[in-house]
Amino acid sequence: MIVKILGNRLFWVFAIFIILGIAFMSESIADKNAMAKGVTDFNEMTELDFFEGRFVEGTVYDLLDEFAYEEEYRTTLGIKHSERVSSHYYIMPLEATYDSDTPQFVALCIGNTALAEQAQQMIDEYWDYLETGEEPAVWTEFHITGKISKLDGELMDYFYDWFYEVDDEMTREDITPMICPYIITYRAENASSSTMSLSVGLIAIGIIGCAAVILWYKKKAGDGQVDFGGNANNAGSFGNGGNPAFPTAPAQGMQQGNASGGYNPVSETLKKTDNAEAGSAQSEPPLRSGEYRDMDSIDTSGLGIGIGDDDK
Numbered sequence: 367m368i369v370k371i372l373g374n375r376l377f378w379v380f381a382i383f384i385i386l387g388i389a390f391m392s393e394s395i396a397d398k399n400a401m402a403k404g405v406t407d408f409n410e411m412t413e414l415d416f417f418e419g420r421f422v423e424g425t426v427y428d429l430l431d432e433f434a435y436e437e438e439y440r441t442t443l444g445i446k447h448s449e450r451v452s453s454h455y456y457i458m459p460l461e462a463t464y465d466s467d468t469p470q471f472v473a474l475c476i477g478n479t480a481l482a483e484q485a486q487q488m489i490d491e492y493w494d495y496l497e498t499g500e501e502p503a504v505w506t507e508f509h510i511t512g513k514i515s516k517l518d519g520e521l522m523d524y525f526y527d528w529f530y531e532v533d534d535e536m537t538r539e540d541i542t543p544m545i546c547p548y549i550i551t552y553r554a555e556n557a558s559s560s561t562m563s564l565s566v567g568l569i570a571i572g573i574i575g576c577a578a579v580i581l582w583y584k585k586k587a588g589d590g591q592v593d594f595g596g597n598a599n600n601a602g603s604f605g606n607g608g609n610p611a612f613p614t615a616p617a618q619g620m621q622q623g624n625a626s627g628g629y630n631p632v633s634e635t636l637k638k639t640d641n642a643e644a645g646s647a648q649s650e651p652p653l654r655s656g657e658y659r660d661m662d663s664i665d666t667s668g669l670g671i672g673i674g675d676d677d678k
Contacts, residue, residue: 374583380575387568405511408550409461413470416514416548423511429474429488430457432639433528434521439635452634453477455521456485457528460546473517473525473549476510481552484508512550521549524638 406415408422438452456474463470476482488506495501517525529541 374579377576377579380572380579383568383572383575385572387565387570387572389565391565391569408472408512412460412462412466413546413548416472416546418515418548420514421511421553422514422550423509425507425509426458426474426485426488427461427505427507428459428492429485430459430471430492431489431528432456432486433473434524434636434638436634436636451482454482454485455524455549455639456489457525458550468543470544470546472546473521474512475549475551478552481508481510510550510552512552514548514550517545517547517549520636522547524636527638 405421405423408424409427410424411422432454434455435451436453436455437449439446439449441447454476456476457471458474460470460472474485476485484506485508491502491506525545526538526541529536529544
C-alpha cells in the first residue's frame with residue numbers, strides 16, 4: 367500500500383503544499399528576525415550600508431524614470447491573455463550620496479498598483495519641471511518599507527541601458543560608480559504576517575490532503591479493492607471495473623493540459639521600458655528631496671541631470 371500511496375499524484379500535490387508552506391514559513395521567520403534588528407532609513411544610506419536581506423524604510427522623494435517592468439500573463443491553448451504589469455522597476459537617487467563627488471542611484475521595485483500610480487506621477491512631475499522649470503503646487507512623495515536584494519542579470523543590464531540612453535557617450539566604466547548594485551523591493555508592512563498565515567494554511571491543507579489519500583487507500587484495501595491512480599495511461603480504476611479514481615484525475619488533467627499548450631496558470635516576463643523621457647534630458651534642474659535642500663552643486667553633466675541648490 368505504501369508503494370501505491372507514493373505513486374499517487376494527488377498525494378504528491380498535497381506533499382508539495384506542505385513543502386511550500388514550510389518554505390514560506392522559513393522566509394517569514396527570517397524576515398521577522400531581520401526586521402527585529404532594526405529598519406534603517408534608506409535616505410541615510412550609502413552603498414556600504416546595503417546588504418541582501420536587510421529591511422529598510424523611508425520616504426521616496428525622487429524617481430528619475432521607470433527602466434523595466436515585469437508582465438504577468440496566462441496562456442490557454444497557446445494564446446496569451448490576461449496580461450498585467452506585476453512589478454515596476456524605478457531609478458531612485460540615494461540622498462545620502464548627494465554631497466559626494468559621484469551621486470549614486472539604486473533600483474526600486476514596486477508591485478502595488480496605488481504606489482505605482484504615485485511613482486509615475488512623481489516621474490511626470492520631475493520631467494515636466496525639467497522641461498518647463500515650473501514646480502507643481504505639491505510635490506508627490508510616499509513612504510515605503512522594503513527588502514534589499516542584489517541587482518543583477520537582465521535588470522542590471524536594463525539599469526545600465528537607461529544611463530546609456532541619457533548620454534550615449536558614456537561608457538560602462540563611467541556609469542558603474544553611479545550605480546548602487548542593489549534593489550529595494552516594496553513590502554507591505556504586514557507582509558511577514560500574511561506570509562506566515564499563508565504558510566500555515568498550505569501546511570494544513572497539505573497534511574489534511576495527504577491524510578485523506580492515505581485513509582482512502584486504507585478503506586479500499588479493507589474493502590478488497592485494488593490499485594487506483596497508477597500510471598499515465600490509466601487515470602486509475604477500482605478492480606471491479608473502471609470507475610474514475612478519486613485522487614489522480616485532476617492533477618493528471620492539469621499536467622496534460624500544460625504539456626499540450628493548454629491552460630498555464632501564471633507566467634512572467636521581464637521587459638525593458640521604452641525610455642522616451644531619458645533621451646529628452648535638458649539643462650540641469652535640481653532634484654528635490656524633503657522640504658529643505660541647500661547644498662553645493664554636484665557636476666552630473668554627463669547624465670544631463672544636475673543636482674544643485676533648491677530654494678524650496
